[in-house]
Amino acid sequence: MPQGGGREPQVAGSFALAIDAMGGDHAPDSVLDGLEIAAERHPKARFLLVGDEARLTALLAKRPRAAKACTIRHAAEAIPGDMKPTAALRVRNSSMRIAIDAVAGGEAAGVVSAGNTGALMALGKIVVKSLPEIDRPALAAIGPSARGDVVLLDLGANIVCDPRNLVEFAVMGDAFARAVLGLTSPSIGLLNVGSEELKGDDRVRQAAEMLRESPLAGQFHGFVEGHDITAGTVDVVVTDGFTGNVALKTGEGAFKLVGSLLKQVFTSSLAAKLGYLLARPALDRLREWMDPRRYNGAVLIGLNGVVVKSHGGTDALGFAHAVDVAMDMVTHRFNERIREGLAALPPRNRPVVAEPGAAAR
C-alpha cells in the first residue's frame, strides 16, 4: 500500500502535485478535506490547487494544514462528469486542464483528479504525452489479495491490445509495484483462460514468449487465471483493457454482493445482531482491510508525468490515498524505472506482432 511519511519529493518543478479541486461528486469539499489529511502525511510536499479561487480560498481558511501546503490557481470552469473526452479537450480553462498543463509545463511532477475519467485520460495522453519509449499508456490500480496487494493493468485505457502492448504493460506494472508497493522483484502474471502454455489466443501466447525472452523473464510467472488475482499468485497481473476492466468490476461486484448479504445476515435476528456485536472488532478490521478507499487511485502510466485518477465518489480519506499513490510515484523515480525497463526490451519491430486480436498467425 501507499506509504506515507515525510520523504522529500525529488521534483524539478515548484510543486509535487497539481490537484484538480473541482473534479468528483463531492468536490471541492472532499478534495480539500483529503488534502488536509495528505498535507499531514506529506509535510514537505507543495500542492498546486486548481479551481474556483473564491470558493477554494474560503474552504482553505477552515483547513489550516492544507492552506499551508497549497497554492491556489484560478480556473473558471470545471469538466462535467458526463462530458465526452473530445469535448473536454476543447475546454482550455477547466480546473483539470490547468492542473494537467502544470505537469506538462514542468511546474508539478504529477496531477490528481477525481473528475471525468475519459477526459483525464485524453488530456493526460495529449497534453502530458506518452513517454517516447511507450506505445500506449495504461490504467493501473491496486487491489486486495490473500497474500497482500496486487497490481492490475490495463483497466480500460486500451480496449484492443497487441502482444507488444502487453509486454510494455508488464514493464510498467513492474515499475508501479516497485514504486507503490515497495517490492524489490515483483512477480508478474499474464491473465489467460488457463495456466497451460497452449491456452488462450495468439496474442497472449506471443506476449508470454516475448516476456520469457525479456529482462523480466526471472519475474515472469507465466499465465494466471481470474481467481489468481485475489489469490495473490503474482504481484502484477497484466491484461488488455477490456478484460482488465471487466475483471476489476466483476471482483468489486462480488465483494459488494457479499458485503450486502453479510449486512442482511447480521440484522436477521436478535442472536445474529448480538453475534455481530461480539465479532465486531474483527469484522471492523476486515472491513477496513477491504475498504475500497484504501485502494483508491487508478494511475495512467506511461506518460511524461504522474497522472492519478481518484474515484469520483470517494471521500476525504479516499482522496488522501490517491494523493499517497501519486506521491509514491513521484518520490520513487517511477518514470525513470519504466524508461530503464523499456530500454532493456528489444526494439518494437523485432518480434513479428500480429494484428490486434487476430486469430491466426
Add this chain to the structure above:
Amino acid sequence: MPQGGGREPQVAGSFALAIDAMGGDHAPDSVLDGLEIAAERHPKARFLLVGDEARLTALLAKRPRAAKACTIRHAAEAIPGDMKPTAALRVRNSSMRIAIDAVAGGEAAGVVSAGNTGALMALGKIVVKSLPEIDRPALAAIGPSARGDVVLLDLGANIVCDPRNLVEFAVMGDAFARAVLGLTSPSIGLLNVGSEELKGDDRVRQAAEMLRESPLAGQFHGFVEGHDITAGTVDVVVTDGFTGNVALKTGEGAFKLVGSLLKQVFTSSLAAKLGYLLARPALDRLREWMDPRRYNGAVLIGLNGVVVKSHGGTDALGFAHAVDVAMDMVTHRFNERIREGLAALPPRNRPVVAEPGAAAR
C-alpha cells in the same frame, strides 16, 4: 435454480441422460452418490451409467435408488484429467466417449460428466455436433446475484468471437434462462467496459446493433459492466469466452477471498467465536445460498443434445445439481427453443461481420 420434481422427460431414446461414471476427482463414488440423490429428485428418469462394469455393479449394490434408475454400460478406459482434447478424441472406449456416443446415437437426450473439460467440449462438438443453425457452441453457467440467479456465457469455449457469435450466444442464453431458471422473458446484457453506446470495441457495438434489430430487441438491456453480473442488472450476461472465463473465475476468487477472511475473523478471538455461534443460523443460510455446488453444472449449448460439465472436484450434492440442470434442459425443450430463436434471426451473411477482434471497420 434447477427445479427437481417428477416431470417426465420428453425424450425419444430410452434414457434421459447418459452419465460418465468415471470422470471427476472422486469418481465413481461421488457420481454414484450424486445419482442416488438425483434418482429421488427425478423418479421417472432412466440413466445410462457408463464405466467400469465390475466397480459400478458393486457400488450400485449399496445405492438402491440409483440402482433402480441406472443401466450399466461397460467402458474399459477413462479419460485422465490432464489428457489433451486431441488425444482424448482418439480413445474410443472411454466412459466419456461411450456416454457421448449414446447422445449422438439418440439413445440418451443428454450427458453429464465431471471429467476433463477440454475433452468433453471437443467430443461434444465433434461427436454430438452443433445444431445446424449455430456457428459455435458456447459454455454457459448460472451464478448468484443480488436479484436472483444470472446466466453467464461464453465461459471459454470460444476465445475469439465475432459479433454474430455474440448474438447467437444471446439467443442460446435466452433459451437457457427460460429452461433452467424458468423465466418467461429474460433480460439480456452485453458485457462491456461501460454502459454508454459508444463504449467498447467494434465487435460488441456491432453485436448490440444486431440485437437491437433482432426479435430479442425487447429483452435486450444494452451494455452491462462487470459489477452488473452480481448486481443482477440482467438475467443473461453475454460475452466472448476469454472475458467470460476471466469474469467467472475473478468473481469466484473474490467470493473465496471473503470466505477465507471471514473464517479468520470468526476464529480471531473468543468473543468473535461466540459471535459466530450466535449468528450461525443466518451465516449458514448465506453459506448455503453461495454454495458453489448450487451453481454446479456448466453447459455446452448449441449442440444436438444436452452436454453438462460438472465441476471435477464436486461432491454428490454438486453432481446431483449438474444432473438437475441437464434434466431441466431435457424436459424444457431447450434445443427447440434455441432453433426457434435462431430461425428468427436474419441470415448470417446479411450484416457485415468484422474480423474477430478487428479494431476498425
